[in-house]
Structures are given as C-alpha cells and as structure tokens.
Amino acid sequence: xxxxxxxxxxxxVECRTSKFSTRQSLCRFAGLxxxxxxxxxxxxxYKRQKDPARQFPELEDRSDDHYRKIKHVNPYQRTYDxxxxxxxxxxxxVKSKINRGEPQxxxxxxxxxxxxxxKIWPSYCDVLVVGGGVMGSSVAYHLKERAxxxxxxxxxxxxxxxxxxxxxxxxxxxxxxxSVPENIQLSMYGVEFLRKSKSLLAVExxxxxxxxxxxxxxxxxxxEAGIQQLIENYNLQREMGAKVDFLSAxxxxxxxxxxxxxxxxxxxxxxxxxxWFDPWSLLFSLKRxxxxxxxxxxxxxxxxxxxxxxxxxxxxxxxxxxxxxxxSAEVTLPNGEKHSINFSILVVAAGAWSSEVGHxxxxxxxxxxxxxxxxxxxxxxxVYCVHAPNGPGLNSPxxxxxxxxxxxxxxLGGLYLCGQSPKEVNEPSIDNLEVDYExxxxxxxxxxxxxxxxxxxxxxxxxxxxxxxxxxxxQNGIVGLHPLFSNMFLTTxxxxxxxQQAPGVGRAVMECILQGEYCxxxxxxxxxxxxxxxxxxxxxxxx
Amino acid sequence: MLKLLxxxxxxxxxxxxxxxxxxxxxxxxxxxxxxCTHDFFLYKLGYMMxxxxxxxxxxxxxxxxxxxxxxxxxxxxKNEYFSKGFLLFNLFLLICLLLTFSVMNYLFFYIKFExxxxxxxxxxxxxxxxxxxxxxxxxxxxxxxxxxxxLLICIFMLYSVGGSLTIGMPYKIMDLNFESMLWYxxxxxxxxxxxxxxxxxxxxxxxxxxxxxxxxxxxxGVLLKLGGYGIxxxxxxxxxxxxxxxxxxxxxxxxxxxxxxxxCLREVDIKSLIAYFSVAHMGMVLGGLMTSSWxxxxxxxxxxxxHGLCSSGLFCLANMVYERIGTRSMLIGKGLLSFMPSMGLxxxxxxxxxxxxxxxxxxxGEVQILCSLIGWSKVTMIGLGMLxxxxxxxxxxxxxxxxxxxxxxxxxxxxxxxxxxxLILLLHWLPLNVLIVKISTLTFMP
Numbered sequence: 001x002x003x004x005x006x007x008x009x010x011x012x013v014e015c016r017t018s019k020f021s022t023r024q025s026l027c028r029f030a031g032l033x034x035x036x037x038x039x040x041x042x043x044x045x046y047k048r049q050k051d052p053a054r055q056f057p058e059l060e061d062r063s064d065d066h067y068r069k070i071k072h073v074n075p076y077q078r079t080y081d082x083x084x085x086x087x088x089x090x091x092x093x094v095k096s097k098i099n100r101g102e103p104q105x106x107x108x109x110x111x112x113x114x115x116x117x118x119k120i121w122p123s124y125c126d127v128l129v130v131g132g133g134v135m136g137s138s139v140a141y142h143l144k145e146r147a148x149x150x151x152x153x154x155x156x157x158x159x160x161x162x163x164x165x166x167x168x169x170x171x172x173x174x175x176x177x178x179s180v181p182e183n184i185q186l187s188m189y190g191v192e193f194l195r196k197s198k199s200l201l202a203v204e205x206x207x208x209x210x211x212x213x214x215x216x217x218x219x220x221x222x223x224e225a226g227i228q229q230l231i232e233n234y235n236l237q238r239e240m241g242a243k244v245d246f247l248s249a250x251x252x253x254x255x256x257x258x259x260x261x262x263x264x265x266x267x268x269x270x271x272x273x274x275x276w277f278d279p280w281s282l283l284f285s286l287k288r289x290x291x292x293x294x295x296x297x298x299x300x301x302x303x304x305x306x307x308x309x310x311x312x313x314x315x316x317x318x319x320x321x322x323x324x325x326x327x328s329a330e331v332t333l334p335n336g337e338k339h340s341i342n343f344s345i346l347v348v349a350a351g352a353w354s355s356e357v358g359h360x361x362x363x364x365x366x367x368x369x370x371x372x373x374x375x376x377x378x379x380x381x382x383v384y385c386v387h388a389p390n391g392p393g394l395n396s397p398x399x400x401x402x403x404x405x406x407x408x409x410x411x412l413g414g415l416y417l418c419g420q421s422p423k424e425v426n427e428p429s430i431d432n433l434e435v436d437y438e439x440x441x442x443x444x445x446x447x448x449x450x451x452x453x454x455x456x457x458x459x460x461x462x463x464x465x466x467x468x469x470x471x472x473x474x475q476n477g478i479v480g481l482h483p484l485f486s487n488m489f490l491t492t493x494x495x496x497x498x499x500q501q502a503p504g505v506g507r508a509v510m511e512c513i514l515q516g517e518y519c520x521x522x523x524x525x526x527x528x529x530x531x532x533x534x535x536x537x538x539x540x541x542x543x
Numbered sequence: 544m545l546k547l548l549x550x551x552x553x554x555x556x557x558x559x560x561x562x563x564x565x566x567x568x569x570x571x572x573x574x575x576x577x578x579c580t581h582d583f584f585l586y587k588l589g590y591m592m593x594x595x596x597x598x599x600x601x602x603x604x605x606x607x608x609x610x611x612x613x614x615x616x617x618x619x620x621k622n623e624y625f626s627k628g629f630l631l632f633n634l635f636l637l638i639c640l641l642l643t644f645s646v647m648n649y650l651f652f653y654i655k656f657e658x659x660x661x662x663x664x665x666x667x668x669x670x671x672x673x674x675x676x677x678x679x680x681x682x683x684x685x686x687x688x689x690x691x692x693x694l695l696i697c698i699f700m701l702y703s704v705g706g707s708l709t710i711g712m713p714y715k716i717m718d719l720n721f722e723s724m725l726w727y728x729x730x731x732x733x734x735x736x737x738x739x740x741x742x743x744x745x746x747x748x749x750x751x752x753x754x755x756x757x758x759x760x761x762x763x764g765v766l767l768k769l770g771g772y773g774i775x776x777x778x779x780x781x782x783x784x785x786x787x788x789x790x791x792x793x794x795x796x797x798x799x800x801x802x803x804x805x806x807c808l809r810e811v812d813i814k815s816l817i818a819y820f821s822v823a824h825m826g827m828v829l830g831g832l833m834t835s836s837w838x839x840x841x842x843x844x845x846x847x848x849x850h851g852l853c854s855s856g857l858f859c860l861a862n863m864v865y866e867r868i869g870t871r872s873m874l875i876g877k878g879l880l881s882f883m884p885s886m887g888l889x890x891x892x893x894x895x896x897x898x899x900x901x902x903x904x905x906x907x908g909e910v911q912i913l914c915s916l917i918g919w920s921k922v923t924m925i926g927l928g929m930l931x932x933x934x935x936x937x938x939x940x941x942x943x944x945x946x947x948x949x950x951x952x953x954x955x956x957x958x959x960x961x962x963x964x965x966l967i968l969l970l971h972w973l974p975l976n977v978l979i980v981k982i983s984t985l986t987f988m989p
Contacts, residue, residue, distance in 0.1 A: 074625070075624075075625050075628060075629075075665065075668075075669025075670055076628070076665065076669060078668060078669050079664065079665050079668040079669045079680070082668045082674055082675050082680055083664075083668065083680050083681070083684070085675065086675060086678050086680060086681040087681065090678070090681065120673070120675050120676055122673075122676075123672075123673050124672045124673045124676075126869075126870045126872050126875060127875075147811070147872075147874050149811070150811030150812070150872050150873075150874045151811075151872055151874055151875070152872075310867075310958075312958055312959065312961070313956045313957070313958050314956060314957055314958070314959060315956045323956070325867075325869070327869065342869065343869060343870075344868055344869035344870035344872075344875055345869075345870075345875065481951075481952070486952060487869070512951050513874075513875060513951065514874055514875075515949065515951075516877075516878060516948060516949025516950055516951040517949055517951065
C-alpha cells in the first residue's frame with residue numbers, strides 16, 4: 001500500500017517538475033510498457049574510435065561466415081526466431097542426410113550454403129582468445145586438449161589468411177641460449193612439444209603435421225667485450241639443463257672452417273634441442289587440432305569490451321575494490337556486422353596489436369595502475385633470403401654475430417636467411433610491410449660477408465618483412481592476469497622469440513585457468529606487475 | 544480456491560513493479576499455507592476445482608518456488624531486460640500450475656498441463672543464454688507435446704466409456720486385453736516423459752543448461768512434479784492393468800537412475816549435473832509411485848517436494864556463481880570456498896539434503912520409497928543400494944569440485960554474497976530441514 005502511495009507521489013512530482021513528460025510518467029505509473037533500456041552505471045564501455053588509416057584488410061565474402069540472424073533484443077521475437085530456425089535447420093539437416101545418397105548432380109547443389117544448417121554465433125563462451133596466431137592457437141589447443149567438451153573456447157582472428165601476423169613471417173628459430181631462466185625453460189618445453197607434435201597434433205583422417213624441425217643449433221659468437229656475459233649465460237644455461245657447449249676461437253675454427261673468427265673470442269653452440277622449424281606448419285597444426293577438439297575460430301575484429309566493476313568484492317586491506325570484470329566483447333565481422341560474445345575469461349594474444357586491445361578496456365587511459373598501457377608495439381623487421389653457391393654446408397647452425405646479425409641455412413639448395421635488428425634510431429616505419437633493400441646493402445651484407453668469406457658473392461633471392469610484437473619495456477613476454485581485471489590474461493610482447501615460447505606459454509595459461517597456479521614452469525616473474533613496479537627483466541645480450 | 548486464483552491474476556496487473564510482485568508472492572504462499580486443514584478427501588470444492596492433500600503440497604511448492612525464482616532473477620530487473628513481460632510470464636505460469644493441481648476434471652487438467660508448457664518455453668527461449676546451441680526449445684516442446692497427444696485420445700475414450708471426466712468418477716478399467724493396455728500406456732506416457740523417466744529424459748539437461756535461473760528453478764522445482772501428480776491421478780483408473788507393468792516402470796526407474804547417476808560423475812557443466820541427478824531422483828519417485836503401496840505414494844510425494852526445494856536451491860547457487868564468474872563449467876568455477884566462503888554453507892547444506900542425509904525431507908521420503916520397493920521385491924535392493932551410493936558419490940563430487948581447490952586470481956579477495964541471496968537460500972533450506980518434524984503436513988498420515 002505504502003509503495004503505491006509512494007509511487008503515485010513520485011509520479012506526481014515528476015509530472016510537475018516535467019522531468020519526463022506527463023504521458024511517460026503516467027505510463028510508468030500504470031506499469032505499461034515504458035522501460036528504459038539503459039544499463040546500470042557501474043558498467044563502463046570503452047569503444048575504440050574508428051581510425052580511417054587502420055581499416056582491416058578486405059576479405060572475400062566467405063559463405064561459411066554466414067551466421068544465423070537471431071535478434072536478441074525482444075524475448076518474444078527471439079523465441080519465435082529460435083523456434084522457427086531450429087525447425088528449419090532440423091529440416092535442412094534431415095534433407096541433406098537424405099540427399100547424400102543421391103547421384104552426383106544433385107549432391108553438388110545440396111551441399112551449398114542454402115541447404116546446409118546455418119552456423120550459430122557463439123554469443124556465450126567460456127574462454128575468448130583475441131588473436132588466432134601461434135600464441136592464441138596454442139592457448140586454445142592446450143585448453144581444449146585438457147578440458148575437451150568441458151570448456152567452450154572461441155578464438156577471434158581478424159585475418160584468416162594471416163597476411164600480417166608475426167607468426168607466419170617469422171624465421172622460426174628455437175634456442176635455449178637465453179639469460180632469463182624462464183625463457184630457457186619455455187624453449188626447452190617448446191622443443192619437447194615440437195618433437196612430439198606428430199602425435200600430439202595429429203587429427204584423425206588427415207595427414208600428420210610436419211613441423212620440419214632442423215636441429216642444427218644456434219651459434220652465439222662473442223667478441224672480447226662480451227665474453228664475460230657469454231660465460232655467465234653459458235653457465236646458467238648448463239645449470240638449467242640446456243645442452244650447449246662452449247667453444248673457444250680455435251675450436252670454432254676447427255669445427256666450422258668456413259667461419260672467419262676475426263674479432264671473435266668464443267662461441268656457444270646448441271648441441272641438441274636448438275634449430276629452426278616451419279612456423280606456418282606449427283600454426284596450422286595447432287589450429288587444426290584445436291578446431292578438431294571443438295574450439296571455434298571466428299573471423300572478426302574485437303572492437304569493444306564491456307567491463308563491470310565488482311564492487312562487492314572485499315580486497316585485503318581495501319574497503320572498496322576497484323577490480324573490474326570484463327563481461328563481453330563486441331566483434332565486428334568482415335561484412336560489417338557487429339555481434340557480441342559473453343565470456344568468462346579473456347586471453348589477449350593479439351601480438352603486435354595487443355596495446356589496442358588493452359585500450360579497449362582503458363588500460364593506459366586512466367590514472368594509477370590504469371595509466372600503464374600494455375607496452376607492446378609493432379616493430380618492422382626484415383628477413384632476406386640470399387643465394388650463395390659456396391656457402392656453409394649442412395652442419396651450419398644459426399649463427400649470431402656479435403653485432404646482432406644472424407643467418408641460417410634454408411633448405412638444401414644453397415639458400416640462406418639473414419637479417420639484423422636495426423638500432424633504436426633506425427627503426428623503420430610500421431605503415432607497411434615493404435622491404436628496405438638499402439638496409440641489406442649497408443648493414444647486413446657487410447657483416448655476414450665479413451663473418452663468412454664465401455658470402456662475398458651472394459645474390460639476394462627474395463625478402464620479406466614482418467612485425468615483432470615488441471615489448472618496449474624489457475623485450476620479454478608479458479604473461480598473466482592484469483592486476484585490475486579479474487579475468488584478463490595477457491600473452492604478448494615476446495619481441496621476436498614468441499614462436500618458440502608459444503607451446504610453453506599456452507600450457508602455462510592453461511594451467512592457470514584450469515589448475516589455479518603455474519604447475520610446470522613458473523612464469524610469475526613475467527607478469528604485468530613488473531611493468532607497474534618498474535623492474536624490467538632484461539635479456540643480457542652478447543656483444 | 545478461487546480467492547487465490549483471483550489474487551494471483553490481480554497480481555499480474557502489478558507486473559510493472561518488481562518489489563510488489565516479489566513481496567506478495569510470499570504473502571500468498573503464507574495465506575495458502577493457512578489452508579492446511581486436511582479435512583476430508585477433497586475439500587474447498589467449487590467451480591470444477593478442489594483440493595486434496597496432494598494438491599495442497601504441490602500448490603504450496605509452486606507458490607514458494609515461483610516466489611523464490613522471482614527473487615533470484617534480480618539481473619532481469621537490473622538490466623531492465625523486459626522485466627514486466629518476465630514477471631507476467633512467471634505469474635501466468637503460476638496460475639497454470641495452480642489450476643493444474645486443483646482442477647477436478649481430467650480434460651481440464653490436460654489443458655492446463657499443456658498450457659504450462661508455453662510460458663516455460665517463452666521463459667527459456669526468450670531470457671535464456673543461448674538455447675539455439677543445443678536446440679533446447681525444440682527438444683522440450685516436441686518431447687512433451689508428442690508424448691501427451693495420445694493422452695488426449697485416452698481422455699476422450701474415458702469420457703465415452705466412463706461417462707464422466709471428473710477425477711474419481713469413472714470406473715476402473717478391469718479388462719486385460721490389448722486395447723486396455725494400450726490405453727493405459729498412452730495415458731501414463733505423457734507423465735513419464737514429463738517426470739522424466741530414463742529413456743525419455745534427454746530434453747531435461749538440454750532445457751536446463753540454457754535456461755535462465757527462474758526457468759531452471761521452476762522447471763526443476765515444480766514442472767517435473769506435474770508428471771508425478773498426473774500419474775497419481777491416472778493410476779487409480781488403471782490399477783488393475785498397472786499390476787502387470789510395475790516391473791517395467793520400477794526397472795526403468797531404478798536402472799535408469801543408476802545409469803544417469805554414473806553420467807553425473809562425468810559432468811563438467813554444473814547445471815547439466817543438477818539436471819541429471821533430477822532424473823535419478825525422479826526415477827526413484829517413479830518406482831515408488833508405480834508400486835501402488837501407501838508408503839510408496841506418500842514417499843514419492845515427500846521426495847518430490849524435497850527434490851523441488853533442493854534442486855531449485857542448487858540451481859540458485861549455480862546461478863550465483865554464473866553471475867560472478869561468467870561460466871557454468873566446473874573447470875573454471877571451482878575453488879569457491881576461497882571465492883565465496885559464506886556460500887559454502889549453503890552448498891554443503893543443500894548438497895547433503897540432496898543425497899538424503901537426515902533430517903531432510905529427502906531422507907524421509909527415500910526411506911518410505913525404499914520400504915515400499917523392497918516390500919514389492921527384494922531384488923530391488925541391489926539397484927536401490929547402488930542408486931543411494933551413487934547419489935552420495937555424485938553429490939560429494941559436485942561439492943568437492945566446486946568448493947575445494949584453487950581459484951586463480953592475483954587478488955586476495957572474496958565475495959561476501961548479497962543478503963537477498965542468503966534469504967533465498969534460507970527459504971529453500973528451511974522447509975527442507977524443518978518440515979520433517981511435522982511430516983504429516985505433506986503425507987496424509989493420521
């Protein structure tokens with residue numbers, strides 16, 4: 001009774017102060033369909049402004065990206081739509097099963113998109129992975145392999161041809177010669193995974209994956225200035241169990257007669273578990289296996305993330321928590337449609353573009369902890385493929401010169417891949433993936449020609465450029481939850497050694513999600529906290 | 544009876560004000576509880592409606608569960624996702640259930656039985672999560688619809704042979720020919736699918752998994768009992784033929800219950816797990832009902848009420864986890880003792896209620912069903928023993944996986960739970976554990 005009186009008084013007051021029009025107030029009072037469709041104030045939505053220079057690539061309209069159009073606004077409409085499309089799809093699936101037995105000409109027409117049951121847009125899932133490169137696919141694979149049907153995993157990838165993805169443009173090397181113990185452990189697991197990939201990633205009824213792992217090792221050379229660091233790193237690597245060997249200049253010359261040890265004091269060679277492989281094959285096998293286990297890959301770009309403040313959480317020592325829980329993502333499909341996906345856990349594996357995804361929830365736009373953006377940006381790196389008829393033979397490892405230039409054998413026809421990370425001041429622009437041939441002429445060729453005399457008469461065969469997901473803070477990966485979001489995992493910033501750490505990081509994220517802690521490799525030191533606390537974890541490079 | 548019906552119908556006019564509806568549903572259930580007189584066999588007669596001790600228990604359960612489900616659907620109100628329509632459908636469903644349990648006419652009962660399907664379907668498909676993923680609507684609609692069409696034919700035959708459709712009036716069918724057996728099977732088939740019995744149970748997990756919390760609570764709490772109620776109403780007509788078929792229903796109930804309990808142990812989705820153990824409990828209810836013994840009948844009623852409260856409470860808890868974590872999977876939603884320690888009490892109390900620990904209604908009912916089934920045949924001891932053991936094991940599995948273990952978070956934090964949630968769970972638990980001291984309110988035991 002009191003409520004009714006209160007409601008009438010409120011309506012009367014609203015009418016008088018004309019906050020709403022009289023008709024609206026009366027409608028609200030009588031309880032007739034005037035509902036405000038707003039959401040509560042604690043839900044914040046950040047939307048990225050459309051940047052005209054950064055349109056995502058034109059893709060051909062693929063008929064299997066056609067999702068069922070069910071309007072999710074009105075429950076009555078939704079009920080009707082779901083029932084009718086369920087019945088239609090049931091009829092279609094029955095018809096397609098019947099038509100399968102019919103002769104060839106009708107079979108062709110019955111399998112086109114008109115008659116196939118429509119795909120359902122995954123509006124609710126358990127884990128959403130942003131980015132379908134090797135990191136995202138590794139997370140999806142490990143999660144699905146452990147959870148099977150227990151988790152619904154969706155991977156959103158904006159370019160299903162992977163034209164600009166760092167994964168496929170990578171040189172594909174794997175080494176244990178790091179100075180950060182976590183990196184060594186991750187690479188060791190990476191090799192184990194590659195060795196077992198034929199059985200782990202095999203899908204029934206299809207060819208087994210062929211990662212083409214060439215275990216020829218890495219050779220890190222050090223000049224006099226860097227010999228001390230090399231010895232320290234070597235000792236750490238031996239302690240961690242890496243199979244590396246220390247070679248003095250004399251031994252180097254004995255083992256690799258084609259090497260010019262001028263200016264080189266010593267080198268460390270990987271005897272086992274180091275080498276290079278085909279990154280495209282790894283990505284494809286991971287993706288294929290994840291899809292066969294039930295993960296769903298969606299072609300689209302994440303353009304919005306909705307988060308909600310968890311104001312009822314009691315934090316240790318803090319009265320009002322400011323932890324946010326990300327609830328849903330808005331995905332824009334190539335044909336312009338926008339759909340939303342609700343999820344429980346978000347894994348950001350967007351590589352060089354992870355910072356943008358961070359900005360979608362305000363990481364980098366606020367104050368306090370939110371003022372630290374995800375410190376990852378794309379950096380262009382060139383890879384040159386050269387032909388040298390008298391070059392080093394089959395046993396040549398991936399040689400890293402003291403000034404950072406590297407080269408490795410590619411195939412058996414006298415081709416070699418080489419490159420060099422440019423200095424900070426010479427960073428090329430990231431607008432496009434065009435190759436700078438002058439850089440090859442001025443920086444790369446002289447170095448490798450000096451190091452290996454038989455490279456004097458090489459010819460540039462082909463070249464390409466790719467992006468590093470470059471961590472501007474300390475050039476090592478960022479793995480783990482963001483402190484202010486209860487369900488956002490970051491797996492990015494690997495700055496050139498992501499491809500070898502992908503299986504290890506995928507497994508680590510899976511352990512966090514499913515088992516609550518890092519079980520095999522402890523990656524706590526690689527968390528986002530080090531960026532806020534300003535304690536970088538640098539790789540001690542050899543000069 | 545009419546006063547309650549009109550009161551609920553008038554409450555539909557206030558569907559625009561959530562708090563009014565929420566409050567008055569509890570007021571109505573209290574008012575209804577005052578009618579616990581157990582006069583004669585049928586009382587409060589009028590306008591083709593009447594009340595029996597059986598109807599009383601189930602109508603009370605419907606009021607209670609619908610009230611609690613409206614209370615727990617606060618998200619619908621907060622997000623203003625057509626909250627008025629939501630309340631309207633809930634109240635419409637309540638009216639259908641009220642009528643179903645109180646009409647004294649077989650045809651009228653059938654109409655209400657089918658009518659209750661429509662608001663349930665709209666609730667599940669309209670406000671559910673992603674029902675098209677498992678074709679929840681299709682399965683639920685067509686399973687129950689097609690199973691109940693033969694029932695309509697049987698009711699017409701009953702009218703033409705018996706001369707009246709009032710419950711209790713037509714004569715018992717005393718022949719044992721093929722025609723009467725077919726008649727019997729078609730009549731009870733609809734209720735068996737609704738119950739659900741083991742071979743026709745697949746619609747239940749699909750409907751539950753994608754339903755919103757109110758839909759799940761009402762579905763598990765009351766709608767499954769429609770099946771049991773229908774069997775109790777139909778059985779007196781066919782009790783002669785029933786004697787030849789008891790072995791079939793008891794076997795399906797017990798063996799089916801055991802198989803479904805084994806499936807529970809493999810479930811990862813918590814709502815699916817709760818749906819599957821509903822099937823197991825209802826299998827036991829079916830066994831108790833079909834033996835036509837007094838203890839079997841009252842035992843199944845007690846288990847129905849107890850299961851309604853328990854299941855509904857567990858769905859409520861599962862929804863609280865879902866609202867905070869965003870997933871129904873127990874692989875992610877685990878370690879909840881660290882995340883929501885206070886809810887651990889309710890998880891525990893409702894879980895042990897579920898496995899039939901004393902002093903809950905489930906325990907009393909299960910003991911009665913046990914007595915009646917073992918009295919019917921000692922061989923059922925094997926099946927019943929396995930059923931009770933497995934029910935304890937999957938309950939412990941559910942509790943342990945969801946509560947114990949690690950919850951990954953960088954934060955040392957916990958969620959205290961809202962007062963409203965505690966109230967809802969208390970109101971689920973109180974009748975479950977307290978009614979056992981005066982169990983004659985539910986069983987007609989003078």
